[in-house]
Amino acid sequence: MTNAHGRVSSTLELNGVSRFFGQVKALDGLDLKVNPGELVALLGPSGCGKTTALRIVAGLEYSTTGSLTVNGVRYNETPAHQRDMGMVFQSYSLFPNLNVTENIEYGLRARKMAARDRSKRVAEMLTLVELGSKAKAFPHQLSGGQQQRVALARALAIEPTVLLLDEPLSALDAQVRGQIREEIRRIQIDLGITTLFVTHDQEEAMSIADRVGVMNHGKLEQIDTPIELYTNPSSPFVASFVGLANRISGEVSAAGVARILNQTISLTRAVSAFALGTKITAIIRPETLILTSENDPEATRGLIALKSFLGPLTKLGVAVEGSPLIHINIASSDVKHLEIGQHISFKVTASEVMAEHA
């Protein structure tokens, strides 16, 4: 695939890649294909293996088994410094003794690029990340956001086959984070560069990626588009890791159906085989709960314990006997009259819910 800049995008493929540290399986048979020009985010909690995967791709870590290919060419044995992959680290990765220009041209010098070409490329990169005025500044004179933009420019300057981003935003404060995130995405689409992005922040992954892979215990649980992942999680882990969810206990009352709160609700296909009488924990998204009349036979009564205004939505925390606080998201206009301490009735509107063994 060729993009607007005339660059060729690559395909990155991992097949059965594992990494063991003694008994610990940091990565356990990862299969992943990143298509040309695609941005795939690997999402998961600490220790799930996502960073290990990224580092294996970069050549900073060795895989115990499995193969790594770029455009069909095996890369396992290629030394890290010959892989032509641009990587952006979490923080502090700029060389403090080199100024912005020198940092960006570091990879170009290593490639013995002629001085004139080098300064041309640096200028391009500075424009790309909108830091033309800081060309001579040293890293400690830049803000965190600016530093990460330089890091991105430095990684892109070598025209990498694949761009690797290792939690590039986690050291930044919230406001800058959103801004840089959008910038990364803009540049990535602009250059059409195949990108692997590692993060533990589901909101970040969902908002930036073409596809998100959720990892747990060294394994890829599910990889899908953000919307698919959110609406059709393939496992309880994915369901609770992606987006907010209430965990409410219940019991299987018939084949594929469970009694949850005062309602009987179908279980998703993935978990419909639970035996009768199984105690379960259902995973229910806050926006699938609505307020209802006290007289509704399916209604559950509760006490408002928490009310937080989130702009268009307001989050209510409702205390129900025998259950942790249940969160309900409701249009702010609908809850003006509700106060903490007031009793309300609500019910689940979802037609199907994800559940796991209690």
Next chain:
Amino acid sequence: MKSGVVETPKTAQGGRLGSQVFPLLPFFAFTGYFLIWPVLAVTLRSLRGNEGEWTFSNYTPLLHGSYLHAFVTSIKLSLVTSVIGSLLGALFAFVVVRYATGRFSAVLDSISAVFANSGGVPLAFMFIAAFGTEGLVTRVLKTLGWDIYAGHFTIFSFTGVVMVYSFFQIPLMFLVFKPAIGGLRKEWLEASTNLGATQLTYWRRVAIPMLMPSFIGAFFLLFAGGFSAYATARALTVGTVPLVPIIIGTLVDGNVVSDQQNLGDALAVGMIIVAGVAMVGYIWAQKSAAKWRQS
């Protein structure tokens, strides 16, 4: 301070002179009273003759003969030992930071602190016990077929004193330089590798320039320390390595010459002057090595 792109808040550098000095007052008061005041006393005394008259006559012998020779020897010894000490100390620091566990490294810190402060008769004894004519190492090497005393080597020579000095110079370097190596972040090496550079390039372009200011600082410390150390050389040899502080000791605190303290004081001031000159060189080197660090 110099470039327009600096974005840091003004408060960091701006401030009035007073607010900059104020937090340093305890330090200046302390060193002023316990260091400068006694030093001034010495300096003033060096400008007096034996009858109490003001004179520069104490300084004239410094430029000739045995005193000049002592200055040259002192500078030579401290240069040689600080070069050896700083290079080997840096090597040790690197190896330990890179390959040792935290616990082992903590124990090494303790050992280094004690070694760095060792000297005098006990240290001289240790090296004679190891490298003297009847020393442990000497005997072991002899059984292996190498008689180190066959040639010109003796532990009671300049070379020997240099060896003994390593015992405190290397640990001193190790201790003060280790944090600098520890400050090298793994990400820098990884970023460098990722950008296509070899390890060698990384060391040449990033690691060594990063370490340079600390290295220069530590080197200067070793130089100054070597310049003023004398107890070990004195406990080991008999005028083989005539050092300025040994002569000062003899003049100011000896059994032989009475009433030459003023000359001793002049020698002490001479040492301060040499150190001051070295200091200027050090500040210059430090500045040019740390350009990237000044905001």
Next chain:
Amino acid sequence: MRKQFIIGVVAAALAAASLVATSSVSTAAGKDFSKCQNLKACGGMDALVKAAQKEGKLNVITLPRDWANYGEAMDLFTKAFGIKITDDNPDGSSAYEIQTVKTAPASKVPDAVDVGITYALDNTNLFTSYKVENWADITADYKDPAGRWYGDYAGVMALSYDTSIPKAPKSFADLKDPSFKNMVAIGGDPSGAQEALMSVFAANLASGGSPDSVQSGVDYFKSLKTSGNFVTALANGQNFLAGAYKVAFSWSFNGPGAVATAAKAGKTVKYVIPSDAVIKGTPYVMAIPFNAPHPAAARLWTEFLFSQNNGKTSMTIGSTKGMTGSKIFSSIMGGQNIWILGGALPITFDAMVAKKTNVTAPEGYGIPKGVKVITPTVAQQDAAKTLLKAQWPAIAGN
């Protein structure tokens, strides 16, 4: 920590203040012993001992226990009179002694010093007049007519050697023999250390030189260095034990102590007075600082060191409880004889020989018959130092 520190400072200051107070009380109560200039003026031995015992303490300074038998002198003094001795900086120098008299806080000033003669000459005003009972026996060359300082003992330059070496040296000339390769050492840089300087004078004399120029002595060491016999190791106990050298030029008055010390560490050492030259050192000098904190004890200590008695030693002395001061004093060995036992030449030696009050010197420390004994003058020593400053580095350096 700060609080603790302040308490410490205050406590120490109070302690010091009380010390000053008690010492002034003791002098005010009885006689002022800081002014009396001889035993009679001090009220006789009984009164002096009584007053000294009341002070209870004696500050001495830079007295190594194995130097000139001072360990025995101090032990005997304490056992006989029950006066506790504090020895400040046993390895210190004459300059340190003078410095301390000049600048130390009142309670730390030494009660008596034992310094090189030039230090006494340059600082006469620091000392008080006190003429000991045996004043007349002190050689006139080595006493201040006013009694502010006077010589106490001297030594001759001897050779000390490890008896395990194949050939025992008898003279300085012997040391040129190839069998002494890597064996001969001296006690410091001769341009700065007294013992080493006297070693050069001795070698000079043995090589036929006059004390007016030590060139022959310098050449002697140069040839030893060339032949590899001279090692530039500092001669001291630890270096000797480690095998740094086997033969050294040493003061005779340290001999018995050094031999015993070496024996404890498993080395057999012998001292020999060389047959080809004897250099006798300028005597060390005793003086009482005018601000001595224990004036009576200071005077008693001085009388003790110049006493020619032959009596009990620290090993043989019994209880002295109930004895009068003069009885104790006359029952114990005096300092002059203690020095003889230590291999030193006490200042009143000639008078003692005449009066037959001297004890027999330990074997091997007698001066061989017919050898010329020379004591270099201060001027000769200064000339030698100048010469050595210029030439020594070429010998010791390499």
Next chain:
Amino acid sequence: MKISPFKWILIGASAFLSLLIFVFPLFAAATYSFRGEAGKGRSLANYRWLLEQDGFYPNLFTSLKLAALAGILSLVLMVPTMVFLNLKAQRYKPLVDFLCILPLIIPVVSLAIGAQVAMPEFVQNSEYELVFFFAIIALPYTYRALDTSLQTVPLKTLVEASRSLGASWVATILKVIVPAIRSGILGALFLAFALGIGEFTITSLLHWETFPTWTVGAAQSNILGAIALSVFSFVGAIALLATISLISRRGTKPESLESEDEGVLL
């Protein structure tokens, strides 16, 4: 990462050098201290002798006390000074740097004599005066150890973050900076402490009795005892410092892990 032969060359060279320069001399000296009566056989007699000396414990205690106070004084004085120096008063750095190197240049003999002339009597009458001079003599080391360490942390960022969250200067230094430069602080403390434990010249010139000055007299007629004393001082000081550092490591994340293994399991 892969084990390279380079690593083993470095480790091997370091080990060999340590053996030659540090281990053999110390070991050779130590063997003397285990000689028995009259230098024969092997025994602990010299150490027993040591413990039997009257002055052993009191002087050891004095030295430990003074050295510890000197270490603490050094830190109390130098940590804030160095922080301000690096943060706000860069222009004074050469001056402070020079003042801190001075104690190394001035012969201690001269300093001590100057001190005797310059200090008032009440200071000279307290053994705690040594604490000040130990701290002075330790300045070159404390300065360098702290400075090197401060260079490795983003000081400005830390302070701004802490101050913006409302922390006082004292709290900022104690809770933010001190933990960040722990290794430098320990290094400075150890150097000052070890110096105080072993300091001889100024102590003796100011007429105080501490462990090192007591040693000279105590072991004057017992060479093997003197050697046992120096071996004891060496090993004792190392053991003490090592214990302190190992205890102080508890609860904090080991630094080497921080820089070495981070990310491996993430």
